[in-house]
Amino acid sequence: MQYIAALDQGTTSTRCMVFDHNGNVVGVDQREHTQIFPQPGWVEHNPAEIWQRTQGVIAGALAAANIEKSDLAALGITNQRETTVIWDRHTGKAIYNALVWQDTRTDALVRQFAADGGQDRFRAQTGLPLATYFSATKIRWLLDQVEGAQAAAEAGDLLFGTIDCFVAWWLTGGPHGGLHITDTTNASRTLLLNLTTGDWDAELLEIFRIPRSMLPNVRSSSEVYGTCRGQLDGVPLAGILGDQQAATVGQVCFEVGEAKNTYGTGNFMLLNTGERLVQSRHGLITTPAYHFGKQPTWALEGSIAVTGSLVQWLRDNLGIIHSAAEVEPLAASVADNGGVYLVPAFSGLFAPHWRSDARGVLVGLTRYANKAHIARAALEATAYQTREVVSAMAQDSGVELTALKVDGGMVANELLMQFQADILGVPVVRPKVAETTALGAAYAAGLAVGYWANPAELRANWSESKRWEPQMSSDQRDSLYAQWNKAVQRTLNWQE
Ligand SMILES: Nc1ncnc2c1ncn2[C@@H]1O[C@H](COP(=O)(O)OP(=O)(O)O)[C@@H](O)[C@H]1O
Numbered sequence: 001m002q003y004i005a006a007l008d009q010g011t012t013s014t015r016c017m018v019f020d021h022n023g024n025v026v027g028v029d030q031r032e033h034t035q036i037f038p039q040p041g042w043v044e045h046n047p048a049e050i051w052q053r054t055q056g057v058i059a060g061a062l063a064a065a066n067i068e069k070s071d072l073a074a075l076g077i078t079n080q081r082e083t084t085v086i087w088d089r090h091t092g093k094a095i096y097n098a099l100v101w102q103d104t105r106t107d108a109l110v111r112q113f114a115a116d117g118g119q120d121r122f123r124a125q126t127g128l129p130l131a132t133y134f135s136a137t138k139i140r141w142l143l144d145q146v147e148g149a150q151a152a153a154e155a156g157d158l159l160f161g162t163i164d165c166f167v168a169w170w171l172t173g174g175p176h177g178g179l180h181i182t183d184t185t186n187a188s189r190t191l192l193l194n195l196t197t198g199d200w201d202a203e204l205l206e207i208f209r210i211p212r213s214m215l216p217n218v219r220s221s222s223e224v225y226g227t228c229r230g231q232l233d234g235v236p237l238a239g240i241l242g243d244q245q246a247a248t249v250g251q252v253c254f255e256v257g258e259a260k261n262t263y264g265t266g267n268f269m270l271l272n273t274g275e276r277l278v279q280s281r282h283g284l285i286t287t288p289a290y291h292f293g294k295q296p297t298w299a300l301e302g303s304i305a306v307t308g309s310l311v312q313w314l315r316d317n318l319g320i321i322h323s324a325a326e327v328e329p330l331a332a333s334v335a336d337n338g339g340v341y342l343v344p345a346f347s348g349l350f351a352p353h354w355r356s357d358a359r360g361v362l363v364g365l366t367r368y369a370n371k372a373h374i375a376r377a378a379l380e381a382t383a384y385q386t387r388e389v390v391s392a393m394a395q396d397s398g399v400e401l402t403a404l405k406v407d408g409g410m411v412a413n414e415l416l417m418q419f420q421a422d423i424l425g426v427p428v429v430r431p432k433v434a435e436t437t438a439l440g441a442a443y444a445a446g447l448a449v450g451y452w453a454n455p456a457e458l459r460a461n462w463s464e465s466k467r468w469e470p471q472m473s474s475d476q477r478d479s480l481y482a483q484w485n486k487a488v489q490r491t492l493n494w495q496e
C-alpha cells in the first residue's frame with residue numbers, strides 16, 4: 001500500500017501528514033516555531049528553525065504512520081504564502097530572518113511606490129494592490145538593509161524564495177544541486193508575477209530593482225519537479241501550492257462559483273472563477289486557485305490578516321484565557337457582546353479595505369463590559385470580517401453564496417460557527433476531513449504521479465460532518481453589522 005505525504009509549513013507551525021487513497025490521515029506530526037516580534041508591526045521567523053521543524057515533522061509523521069519513505073508515492077508542499085526568505089546559494093544560510101506576511105515594516109516603501117501611480121498601479125499585471133502583505137517590498141527592504149546584499153544578489157550569490165521554495169530547495173539537495181522552484185500560486189503573491197504570461201514581469205523587476213537571477217523558476221502546482229535527497233531520498237516531489245489554494249483543492253472547489261473559507265491565523269476565502277481572470281473592484285485579490293495542466297484556474301480571494309491570531313493575542317498578550325479552546329466557554333458565559341466591538345487591525349486592514357494606516361480598536365466599552373464580552377467581541381470580529389469579504393465577492397462575481405464551506409483551526413469553535421451562519425444568513429458547512437490544506441497538497445502531488453486519476457475522483461473523498469443553519473432575524477443581523485461598520489471607521493487614519 002502506498003501513501004502520499006504532505007508538508008504544511010504554516011504561520012505558527014509545521015505539519016507533516018500522511019494520507020491514504022481515500023484521503024484519510026494515517027500519520028501526522030506537528031511542531032510550532034518561534035514567532036519573533038522585534039518591534040511593533042515587525043514579524044519574523046527563523047528560516048533555519050523552519051527547516052529543522054520540517055525535518056522533525058517528516059520523521060514524526062512517518063513514525064506515526066509506521067511506514068518508511070519507500071512507502072511514499074510522492075510528497076506535496078503547502079505553505080504560508082508571501083513570507084520572504086533570502087539565502088546564500090552556496091551555504092543555504094539566510095541573510096536575515098524571514099519577513100512574515102503579517103509584517104508591516106515596509107509601509108513607508110509601499111507609500112513611496114504608491115506615490116507614483118497609486119495603490120492599484122500593479123493590479124492589471126499582478127491582480128494585487130500594493131501592500132506590505134506581498135513579497136516585493138520585503139525583498140527590497142532586505143536588499144537595502146542587509147549590508148552588501150544588493151551587490152551579492154546582482155553577482156548571483158543570493159536566492160529569494162517564499163517558504164515553499166526554501167523548503168523545496170533543501171529537500172532536493174540544498175547547496176548540492178537543490179531545485180530552485182516555486183509554483184504559480186506562490187509566485188503570484190510576490191507582486192512580481194505577470195498573471196497573463198505566468199512568468200516574472202521584467203518591468204516590475206526593474207521598478208523594485210530585483211535581479212532576475214535570484215528568483216526561482218515558476219512551475220505548475222502539480223508535476224514531478226524532481227526527487228528528494230537525504231531524509232526522503234528518492235521520493236518524488238510532485239506538488240506545490242500556497243496553503244489557501246491547497247485548502248481550495250482539499251475542499252474540492254473545482255467548479256466555478258464554489259468557495260471555501262479557512263479560519264487559521266488569518267482568514268482566507270477563495271471563490272473559483274474558472275478560466276475567467278476577474279479583476280476585483282471591491283477590494284479582493286485576483287489569484288490562481290491552482291495550476292493543474294497548462295493553464296491556471298483563477299479565483300477571487302478575500303484575505304483577512306487577523307482572526308485566529310486575535311485569540312492567541314487574548315491568550316498571550318491579555319492573559320484572559322490559557323488556551324485557544326478556552327475562548328469559547330468564556331464568550332458563551334455572556335448572552336451577547338454587551339455592545340463591545342474589537343476590530344483587530346494589527347497589520348492595518350487587509351481585504352476589502354487595504355488600509356495600512358488602520359490600527360486596532362476596542363470600542364463600545366462601558367462599566368458593564370467584562371473579559372467575557374471582549375472574548376465574544378474577538379470571536380465576532382472573525383465573523384464580521386468574513387461578512388465584509390462575502391459581500392465583496394458577491395459584488396465582484398455576481399455569485400450569491402448558498403452555503404459556506406469552512407476549515408482551519410478556528411472551526412472547532414461552535415459558537416463562532418453559529419454566529420458566522422447568523423451574520424451571513426447562509427448555512428456554514430464543515431467537511432469530515434478538516435485538514436484540507438495538507439489534503440490539497442497531497443492531492444496535487446498524487447495527481448502528478450497518477451495515484452489519483454483526476455480531480456473528479458477526489459470529490460468522492462469529500463463529505464459533510466456538520467452544518468450550522470442561520471437562526472438570527474435579518475433585522476438583528478443588519479443592526480449588529482451596522483455597528484461593526486461604525487467600529488471599522490474608528491480604526492482608519494490612525495497611523496500617520
Ligand atoms: N477552539 C478555538 N477557538 C478559537 N480559535 C481557535 C480555537 N482553536 C484554535 N484556534 C485558533 O486557530 C489558529 C490555528 O489554526 P491553524 O489552522 O492551525 O492555523 P495556521 O495554519 O494559520 O497556523 C490559532 O490562531 C488559534 O488561536
Ligand SMILES: O=P(O)(O)OC[C@H](O)CO
Nearest residue numbers: 010011080081264265266
Ligand atoms: O499559515 P496560515 O494558515 O496562517 O496562512 C497564511 C497565508 O498563506 C498568508 O497569505
